[in-house]
Amino acid sequence: MSGGGDLLPAGPATGGLAASDAVARGPVAPGPWRVAGQALLRNPSAVTSMAVLLLLVLLSLLAPAYARYVAHTDPFMSDVAATVSLHGEEVPVMQPNHNRLHLGLTPIGPTWNPRADLLGADNQGRDVAARLLYGGRNSLLISFCAAILCIALAAMVGICAGFFGGVTDMLLSRLMDIMWAIPVYLFAISLSIVSVSQGLHLGPVTIRSDSLLLPIVIIALVYVPYAARPVRGRVLSLRRAEFVTAARCLGVPRRRILLRDILPNVSTTLIVLAPLVMALALLAESALSFLSIGVQAPAASWGTLIEDGTGLIYTRPAVAIAPGIAIVVTVLALNILGDGLRDALDVRETSRGRS
Amino acid sequence: MKGHGRDDATPAAQAPGGPGPAVSTGPAQMDALLPVPTPLLEARHLVREYRVGGAFTRRRQVLRAVDNVSLQVFAGETLGIVGESGCGKSTLGRCLLRLDDPTGGEVLFENRDITRLGERALRPLRRRMQMVFQDSYSSLNPRRRVGDLIAEPLRVHPAPEGSSRTAAAIRARVEELAELVGLSAAALSRYPHQFSGGQRQRINIARALALSPALVVADEPVSALDVSVQAQVVNLFADLQERLGLTYVFIAHDLSVVRQIANRVAVMYLGAVVEMGDADAVLHSPAHPYSAALVSAVPEPVVGLPDRRTVLTGDVPSPVSPPSGCRFHTRCPAMRPVCRSEAPKLRPLGGEFRSVACHFPLTAA
Numbered sequence: 001m002s003g004g005g006d007l008l009p010a011g012p013a014t015g016g017l018a019a020s021d022a023v024a025r026g027p028v029a030p031g032p033w034r035v036a037g038q039a040l041l042r043n044p045s046a047v048t049s050m051a052v053l054l055l056l057v058l059l060s061l062l063a064p065a066y067a068r069y070v071a072h073t074d075p076f077m078s079d080v081a082a083t084v085s086l087h088g089e090e091v092p093v094m095q096p097n098h099n100r101l102h103l104g105l106t107p108i109g110p111t112w113n114p115r116a117d118l119l120g121a122d123n124q125g126r127d128v129a130a131r132l133l134y135g136g137r138n139s140l141l142i143s144f145c146a147a148i149l150c151i152a153l154a155a156m157v158g159i160c161a162g163f164f165g166g167v168t169d170m171l172l173s174r175l176m177d178i179m180w181a182i183p184v185y186l187f188a189i190s191l192s193i194v195s196v197s198q199g200l201h202l203g204p205v206t207i208r209s210d211s212l213l214l215p216i217v218i219i220a221l222v223y224v225p226y227a228a229r230p231v232r233g234r235v236l237s238l239r240r241a242e243f244v245t246a247a248r249c250l251g252v253p254r255r256r257i258l259l260r261d262i263l264p265n266v267s268t269t270l271i272v273l274a275p276l277v278m279a280l281a282l283l284a285e286s287a288l289s290f291l292s293i294g295v296q297a298p299a300a301s302w303g304t305l306i307e308d309g310t311g312l313i314y315t316r317p318a319v320a321i322a323p324g325i326a327i328v329v330t331v332l333a334l335n336i337l338g339d340g341l342r343d344a345l346d347v348r349e350t351s352r353g354r355s
Numbered sequence: 356m357k358g359h360g361r362d363d364a365t366p367a368a369q370a371p372g373g374p375g376p377a378v379s380t381g382p383a384q385m386d387a388l389l390p391v392p393t394p395l396l397e398a399r400h401l402v403r404e405y406r407v408g409g410a411f412t413r414r415r416q417v418l419r420a421v422d423n424v425s426l427q428v429f430a431g432e433t434l435g436i437v438g439e440s441g442c443g444k445s446t447l448g449r450c451l452l453r454l455d456d457p458t459g460g461e462v463l464f465e466n467r468d469i470t471r472l473g474e475r476a477l478r479p480l481r482r483r484m485q486m487v488f489q490d491s492y493s494s495l496n497p498r499r500r501v502g503d504l505i506a507e508p509l510r511v512h513p514a515p516e517g518s519s520r521t522a523a524a525i526r527a528r529v530e531e532l533a534e535l536v537g538l539s540a541a542a543l544s545r546y547p548h549q550f551s552g553g554q555r556q557r558i559n560i561a562r563a564l565a566l567s568p569a570l571v572v573a574d575e576p577v578s579a580l581d582v583s584v585q586a587q588v589v590n591l592f593a594d595l596q597e598r599l600g601l602t603y604v605f606i607a608h609d610l611s612v613v614r615q616i617a618n619r620v621a622v623m624y625l626g627a628v629v630e631m632g633d634a635d636a637v638l639h640s641p642a643h644p645y646s647a648a649l650v651s652a653v654p655e656p657v658v659g660l661p662d663r664r665t666v667l668t669g670d671v672p673s674p675v676s677p678p679s680g681c682r683f684h685t686r687c688p689a690m691r692p693v694c695r696s697e698a699p700k701l702r703p704l705g706g707e708f709r710s711v712a713c714h715f716p717l718t719a720a
Binding site for chain 2: 031032034089132241245246247248249250251253254256260261264265
């Protein structure tokens with residue numbers, strides 16, 4: 001706005017000023033979400049990671065189709081006597097060893113042929129590639145649901161602690177500190193061992209020991225202190241923000257301030273946290289499944305696949321490494337996406353506009 | 356542009372339940388026979404302390420941001436509060452509106468003690484007293500549209516008799532306010548970051564005026580703006596005061612701004628008022644050495660005049676441990692021994708409504 005004349009009480013001067021005001025930045029006003037979305041789409045690494053994640057999800061969803069129509073196997077049935085056709089001839093899946101003692105059988109290695117054990121077979125003759133896709137379903141599902149649940153709980157805890165302060169804050173913070181003082185994996189393991197052996201019986205509700213809900217809830221619970229801390233910090237800084245003071249000055253009741261002023265600004269923190277928590281949840285789930293206290297047989301997840309492959313690690317490393325690579329790729333993509341989201345959402349918030 | 360002499364017809368100028376008609380408060384127009392009107396806002400011996408420090412080894416110290424401040428604001432006038440950064444002006448402003456809880460003393464609004472009222476009791480009073488903040492950007496929620504922000508007070512408070520709170524009525528009122536402060540209706544659907552600082556202050560002003568308050572406390576509203584924009588916003592303030600019969604407490608550190616809009620001025624130093632009186636009198640013939648230094652520091656627009664600036668020696672003492680006696684004595688060019696030992700009280704000087712806290716006030720120079 002250029003320096004103009006005095007604002008006179010009525011009419012023309014006000015009208016002139018109004019006309020120049022109409023030239024505020026931007027002909028249309030895109031909302032803050034749309035601006036953030038556009039910023040995210042302009043970020044090449046974020047777009048790449050989103051594409052990778054989408055691809056993984058798609059492949060996981062197509063697992064049954066792959067198993068049935070491409071690989072012609074049932075990845076959950078061990079079939080030690082099976083054969084696959086390679087280059088026109090039938091090759092047994094389990095091949096006798098050629099070591100000195102000629103003992104034991106070794107499954108077939110990667111054939112790079114989708115129709116026949118793309119990544120080889122495990123020690124029960126099952127197609128690794130098909131199991132990888134099926135495992136992906138469980139892994140991605142569990143980590144996603146755990147992340148959502150964790151964020152929801154952390155939001156409640158963080159917002160209550162940050163907004164209400166005082167005794168509430170003290171109690172919740174100390175509770176979070178106590179939970180966080182226990183090493184995450186030990187905490188998850190101890191909870192899982194108990195619930196996996198007997199299932200969970202909470203009054204009328206019974207959760208079977210092989211239900212996916214168990215790892216979901218346990219992993220979510222274990223990471224709540226991790227996520228609640230930044231949420232609480234954000235709420236605390238928002239409470240001191242001047243627009244909250246202005247709302248108090250206007251007589252806005254506390255509940256409304258929480259809903260209309262605090263919550264929308266906390267949501268950005270939650271959105272940035274989500275992929276990070278999902279990555280952590282995926283790693284935790286893999287660890288639990290590897291220890292056989294996460295996903296239970298006959299279901300598979302990337303963690304159980306790694307465990308299946310430990311016995312073959314010297315002879316057929318692909319069996320263990322393939323799910324490992326899958327985990328690495330997913331975690332990497334989630335972290336990069338988290339960074340991209342943080343950049344996209346923060347940029348808008350710190351823009352001060354013209355002075 | 357100063358609003359002298361409200362007439363009774365302006366609704367906001369009715370002295371609330373007090374004796375006598377609402378008369379202008381300039382001393383020149385005060386007739387000794389007329390009873391003193393009840394102030395719209397009054398602070399009595401207001402104190403605001405903070406506990407600072409308190410590491411493991413050091414004991415917590417007390418910081419008196421506002422130290423025994425008493426002042427009165429009468430309906431229709433503008434009281435300017437000036438002083439350098441850190442003198443407690445903003446804290447005083449917040450205490451006056453109960454955005455901060457005073458540690459001691461009383462605040463009376465419309466003759467009612469609001470010092471210890473809870474949030475719920477204060478809420479209906481919030482319609483009548485509002486604030487415009489210094490940082491125009493951080494006082495607006497960046498994720499909400501401007502029209503929504505201005506309408507917020509209308510949605511929160513019930514409608515007065517004779518009007519309604521339908522969406523259409525609210526929309527009409529918001530557009531009316533936007534026009535009042537010089538914003539176009541198209542601006543209402545935009546976000547705060549799309550405006551300049553001066554425009555954002557207009558938004559803040561519109562929001563503050565939504566409920567037609569009687570009192571507006573402006574906490575350094577133009578300090579963060581370019582000089583050219585400052586003039587426009589100050590003119591807007593003055594214009595609105597005339598049109599709507601508002602009462603202002605205008606806090607600023609820039610005397611040239613205060614000069615334009617204030618009827619009376621209070622000068623603060625280290626949390627206490629050191630001089631108070633009619634704006635013209637205080638700013639042209641200051642009685643307190645600190646006021647004199649402030650006034651002399653205002654740049655003159657005319658080139659070639661001799662530089663009569665009084666440069667104060669030393670730094671502002673820490674408010675945690677103010678100097679003994681007169682708090683200004685460490686920097687005062689006119690300091691005498693008694694100033695070190697005895698703190699001067701705010702005493703009337705000369706005409707009515709003029710007071711100064713100094714053992715040796717400057718005579719008119």
